[in-house]
């Protein structure tokens with residue numbers, strides 16, 4: 001393993017901005033990251049969450065040294081990616097979002113080539129051991145093109161671990177993946193983490209992040225809108241939302257200590273987000289009726305990641 005980062009964070013990201021080059025004359029390039037900062041604690045499983053287009057892959061590709069940031073600072077395992085590029089690269093293993101393999105190499109060759117690329121001496125190579133870790137021993141000599149999608153994903157994880165980096169980053173490992181493979185990948189990630197590897201994964205499934213991650217950062221439109229221990233974030237998603245249509249406009253929005261938010265969402269419509277451990281829909285309805293209004297229609301739903309986004313962005 002690479003040496004430094006005895007006590008600092010596994011990854012440190014400070015004010016990172018990325019503006020892609022404009023597609024044509026007179027157009028502005030896309031601002032994919034707008035001043036992103038957070039730390040990934042050593043030994044954690046860290047979730048980077050956000051909807052499509054939020055900037056997750058851009059950030060990961062910057063960590064991997066595959067995309068140039070416009071400004072800001074990133075260090076991996078204590079190595080600045082600009083000043084100490086070589087060590088920074090050695091400290092991180094990346095499982096990219098897209099699966100790309102030369103179809104004529106075998107899994108064993110894929111790992112040996114990668115080891116060669118990182119200059120891992122023959123005596124320190126662990127190709128067969130890594131294949132066993134990802135349950136691909138029996139496919140060691142098969143052509144990569146004959147592997148199923150799930151096997152390819154697992155091979156990519158092994159490939160990312162060839163140089164034994166202390167930090168493993170997986171970009172959307174479970175997007176479009178079936179339940180069984182998802183379970184296998186989670187198991188693999190948890191096992192590596194138990195062995196001391198710091199893991200960063202991106203996903204747009206809150207539930208997935210909830211089960212696996214110790215800490216979650218949410219990114220939206222290139223900005224971090226939350227960076228919290230999973231437990232705290234999940235509590236925010238435990239809210240319930242009730243949408244009411246009334247017979248006429250409300251003079252004042254109802255208030256209650258258990259309401260997180262009450263807002264007018266349209267003509268004679270209000271939406272109330274409340275903590276379901278502290279009140280219930282019945283109580284919400286009677287509060288509104290107490291103002292002498294009739295309720296024409298009611299719908300309720302559980303808050304989802306979208307609501308967490310909304311409440312986070314509106315709270316500044």
Ligand code: ADP
Pocket residue numbers: 020021030031032050051052053054055056057058059
């Ligand atoms: P995510 O991984 O969260 O879905 P991305 O980092 O892929 O988001 O994309 C963030 C934004 O940057 C999107 O608006 C996307 O269209 C844009 N983008 C990504 N890659 C490029 C590129 N190579 N050139 C121009 N714009 C890009």
Ligand code: MG
Pocket residue numbers: 056057058097171172
């Ligand atoms: Mg992406």
